[in-house]
Amino acid sequence: MIRPRVIPCMLLKGEGLVKTVKFKDPKYLGDPINIVRIFNDKEVDELIFLDILATTENRRPNFELLGKITSECFMPLGYGGGIRDMDDIKKLLGIGVEKFVLNTSAVENPSLVRAAADHAGSQAVVISIDVKKSLFGKYEVFTRAGKKGTGLDPVKFAVDMEQQGAGEIFVNSIDRDGTMEGYDLELIRRVAESVTVPVVACGGAGNIQHLAEAVKAGASAAAAGSMFVFQGPLHGVLISYPTQDELKKVMP
Amino acid sequence: MIVIVDYGVGNLGSIKNMFKKAGFKAEPSSDPAVIRGADKLILPGVGAFDAAMRKFRETGLVPVVGELVLEKKVPVLGLCVGLQLMTRGSEEGTEAGLGWFDAETIRFKFDAEHAHLKIPHMGWNEIHVRRQHPLVDELLADSRFYFVHSFHVVAKGTEAVLAETEYGVTIHSILGKGNIVGAQFHPEKSHKFGLQLLKNFAERVS
Numbered sequence: 001m002i003r004p005r006v007i008p009c010m011l012l013k014g015e016g017l018v019k020t021v022k023f024k025d026p027k028y029l030g031d032p033i034n035i036v037r038i039f040n041d042k043e044v045d046e047l048i049f050l051d052i053l054a055t056t057e058n059r060r061p062n063f064e065l066l067g068k069i070t071s072e073c074f075m076p077l078g079y080g081g082g083i084r085d086m087d088d089i090k091k092l093l094g095i096g097v098e099k100f101v102l103n104t105s106a107v108e109n110p111s112l113v114r115a116a117a118d119h120a121g122s123q124a125v126v127i128s129i130d131v132k133k134s135l136f137g138k139y140e141v142f143t144r145a146g147k148k149g150t151g152l153d154p155v156k157f158a159v160d161m162e163q164q165g166a167g168e169i170f171v172n173s174i175d176r177d178g179t180m181e182g183y184d185l186e187l188i189r190r191v192a193e194s195v196t197v198p199v200v201a202c203g204g205a206g207n208i209q210h211l212a213e214a215v216k217a218g219a220s221a222a223a224a225g226s227m228f229v230f231q232g233p234l235h236g237v238l239i240s241y242p243t244q245d246e247l248k249k250v251m252p
Numbered sequence: 253m254i255v256i257v258d259y260g261v262g263n264l265g266s267i268k269n270m271f272k273k274a275g276f277k278a279e280p281s282s283d284p285a286v287i288r289g290a291d292k293l294i295l296p297g298v299g300a301f302d303a304a305m306r307k308f309r310e311t312g313l314v315p316v317v318g319e320l321v322l323e324k325k326v327p328v329l330g331l332c333v334g335l336q337l338m339t340r341g342s343e344e345g346t347e348a349g350l351g352w353f354d355a356e357t358i359r360f361k362f363d364a365e366h367a368h369l370k371i372p373h374m375g376w377n378e379i380h381v382r383r384q385h386p387l388v389d390e391l392l393a394d395s396r397f398y399f400v401h402s403f404h405v406v407a408k409g410t411e412a413v414l415a416e417t418e419y420g421v422t423i424h425s426i427l428g429k430g431n432i433v434g435a436q437f438h439p440e441k442s443h444k445f446g447l448q449l450l451k452n453f454a455e456r457v458s
Binding site: 001002003004040043046071076077093094096097118121123167168196221244 | 266
């Protein structure tokens with residue numbers, strides 16, 4: 001039987017990989033190609049790359065860099081950042097990216113979700129929802145790299161996106177990003193119980209127990225950044241990934 | 253050369269990359285002349301059955317590929333929906349399949365104990381090899397493969413069932429009959445385990 005997926009989520013800034021805290025203070029980690037090779041050797045379940053500047057810089061995906069990444073990447077690969085139309089999606093498919101992560105586009109141009117699903121199948125369309133919790137405990141969807149509030153409720157938005165043809169919902173808590181204190185389980189639970197497609201939890205994982213908690217809350221997969229790239233209290237950069245045995249032991 | 257039949261569906265870049273890593277040249281093509289010159293063929297596919305079958309027919313390549321596979325016995329590997337196209341048809345749509353396997357593509361039907369399972373079946377799963385065939389005789393220990401599909405194939409009889417996989421029900425994850433083989437999962441996205449399977453296809457299936 002299947003084990004829930006565990007997915008390193010890597011952030012691209014220019015040609016380098018970075019890790020943020022609450023979507024701020026990007027810390028440089030290294031060259032993406034080197035890091036992909038390490039994750040490939042560690043046989044990770046899947047990888048997600050998000051270009052955190054493409055949309056705010058009004059840029060298309062960096063196809064050249066992504067082509068280099070896919071030629072070193074022999075596991076499922078998702079990419080998000082600056083995807084605006086079907087041309088972008090066809091180019092990504094051509095270089096070997098099989099999941100398109102839509103965030104700002106999904107809010108501002110929802111017809112792209114349907115068009116992408118019709119062309120490549122729903123399984124290829126991942127909607128990434130960046131969520132911030134207000135002081136009063138209300139969840140809100142943010143776009144444009146977490147900078148723009150939309151007034152949308154993440155649960156309603158997720159349901160809407162599923163109807164548009166999305167095959168996966170990637171829920172990222174801006175408040176938990178980089179904190180390593182655990183996922184926002186309430187948020188994951190609410191989204192997961194409202195949609196039938198798989199939910200990927202992101203934002204806050206600090207250890208392998210956290211990954212299991214996300215799955216118990218209803219996620220089909222757990223994504224993380226910091227815990228796979230940092231080591232020790234000083235956050236030295238060291239790429240790691242749990243072994244198959246460790247994952248089998250902890251996952252429900 | 254291995255030719256990946258390009259009828260406008262599927263992630264051809266990944267398949268090409270994995271063959272390259274395995275040491276083989278595989279090129280996508282929709283040109284009948286190039287396809288006729290192929291040593292081996294890959295039939296890719298993702299998305300909905302009817303959409304894939306219609307696109308494949310629209311290219312006019314179905315008779316070309318059919319003749320190569322059925323009469324000239326050129327080895328062919330179907331991947332994911334590419335395997336499903338090789339069956340008689342799918343509960344996902346109304347189009348007739350290629351019918352190369354005496355098999356149908358059906359919906360997942362779970363009993364109460366497995367009703368919680370999500371569809372699509374997405375993630376890494378094991379296969380249990382049931383028959384000898386050059387495609388599966390030499391696979392790595394503890395092989396696991398990346399699956400993503402909402403419908404699955406069921407063969408009539410066991411003759412062509414090379415491997416099975418459990419996901420609420422038993423699915424036929426690899427079918428094979430002489431030169432015609434197909435996998436429900438994505439070997440091109442399955443690390444060294446998938447690389448070995450593609451290598452087996454390139455080196456051994458004839």
